[in-house]
Amino acid sequence: MAPVSGHAQLFKKKNKKKKSEIQGFVLEEGVTPEERQKALERQLVSPVRKMLNRFNFQIEKSYGYFAYQNPLEGVSVIRNPRNDLLYLVPLGEETGTNLPATGYTNWFNRLETTTIDYIDDDSQIVRTDTASFAYSNSGRYNPLTLRVSLSLKKLDRGHFERTGEKRYLDDDLIRVGGGIGFGAMKFRHPSSEQDVDPILRRYSLPETKLSTTKLFGSVSYNFYSLGDFSMLADVYGGVWKIKASQVNKEQVTYDPFFNVGLMFQTTFSKYFKGYIRPSFEMRSYTLADDAISMPHKFTMFSIDLGLLLKYPTYPRNRYVANQVQMEHVFNGKMYRGRPFYKKQNPRYGQNRVRRKPGGSFFPIIKQKKSKKGSGKGN
Missing domain, CATH: 2.40.160.20 (Porin)
Known part of the structure; x- marks a missing residue:
């Protein structure tokens, strides 16, 4: 009887494992590519940066x-030739019967008035109801x-x-x-x-x-x-x-x-x-x-x-910025390798990597030259 019970337990374990695999498959099938992409972005990209961008x-x-243009309407324009005074009065007040009248000497930025007691006979008067009158500049x-x-x-x-x-x-x-x-x-x-x-x-x-x-x-x-x-x-x-x-x-x-x-x-x-x-x-x-x-x-x-x-979506990678020019994942975060004013995601390196003198490449050249020179001297 012992072997039979052992086979039964083994069978039960296999069925349980199979069931969990089916459940796992159904759960995975319920996640859409859009949801998977959003979950990945939440993990790699700062939501604050994404909003500010x-x-x-x-x-x-x-x-x-x-x-x-300063079109004048409803007034008479008057110039007194004796004192060269240019002023405006409301229509109808330019006649002698309506004097004294209120004349306007400044109508550009504040209305400044003066009292007109007498209008000379040789004053020039133009009524704006008889002519289209406008000052321009x-x-x-x-x-x-x-x-x-x-x-x-x-x-x-x-x-x-x-x-x-x-x-x-x-x-x-x-x-x-x-x-x-x-x-x-x-x-x-x-x-x-x-x-x-x-x-x-x-x-x-x-x-x-x-x-x-x-x-x-x-x-x-x-x-x-x-x-x-x-x-x-x-x-x-x-x-x-x-x-x-x-x-x-x-x-x-x-x-x-x-x-x-x-x-x-x-x-x-x-x-x-x-x-x-x-x-x-x-x-x-x-x-x-x-x-x-x-x-x-x-x-x-x-x-x-x-x-x-x-505002950049990804921060600048200060560790590998001179090596990786594309946007890339580093330590579980998304980074950009280029300054904000230069293009991102180039298909090929836009800037050639230049090694500084004293790096790993230049000492080899110096070492070879020194050996060659020492041979000539010997």
Whole structure:
């Protein structure tokens, strides 16, 4: 009976082992390749770095030109030839029956008034309801702009059609963000001019340089990519203002501004990009009180030079950076072997490994030369 019981126990053990193998196989089959890849990424890649990598930091320096227009409506423009005083009065108050009247001598950055007791007969008067009257000027605008945006990546459609697995490329499809800009509008001429009446001539500007600040939201869409080159439609808009000491805050009202640009981008690495962005921008503000309203309009054209930086997904490997240039696993973590501004994952070594003098290779040469020289001497 002993042999029979021994065979029975052996049979039971084999069945138990077989059952565990079947269970293990079923459990392994339940894990999809996508889940396995995500588990591997969680083990090798820092989730904080992966999240920060989705954001972009952009810095832009612009070199531009603006055209300025000050259309006058609802007023009469008057110049007194005896004291060369140029001023505005509301329509209808330029007649002698309405005197004394309130005249405006500054309608550019703060409404400054003077009392008009008498209008000379030889004063030049133009009513803006009978002629289209506008003062114009131009100047330079070279702002510095900082932006932060969130990237939505392009889907690798070819890989998705072949495998059904969603994999995203390094190229951005859409960037959504916002920023802040600083810059001064410097007028080219100290006086604005008009071409309606030569006697009214020029209007001298109280300020020839306006310091401005802007806050905005932006959207960029990548509509064309070829290798390291991309073209993006870039639009942003928001609010802006002039430095408080240069304008009367109680009288000024700012209209929202908008900016449309086309971004020509080149990729130095997936963490570092550069671009040139021709752009067009519209701004305006209005000075007003109970009697008059003065609009001021700016049309800007600029070329923006920008850099875009991303936080690297993988840290730099300080131990083997001069040997391994590709992204690689080291001590259970994912590392990059290249600086952030150089391309990652080259198919072949982009930089030849150079050994320093005094290394393992050079002493062999020196040793051979010394032996050869000693032979000649003997």
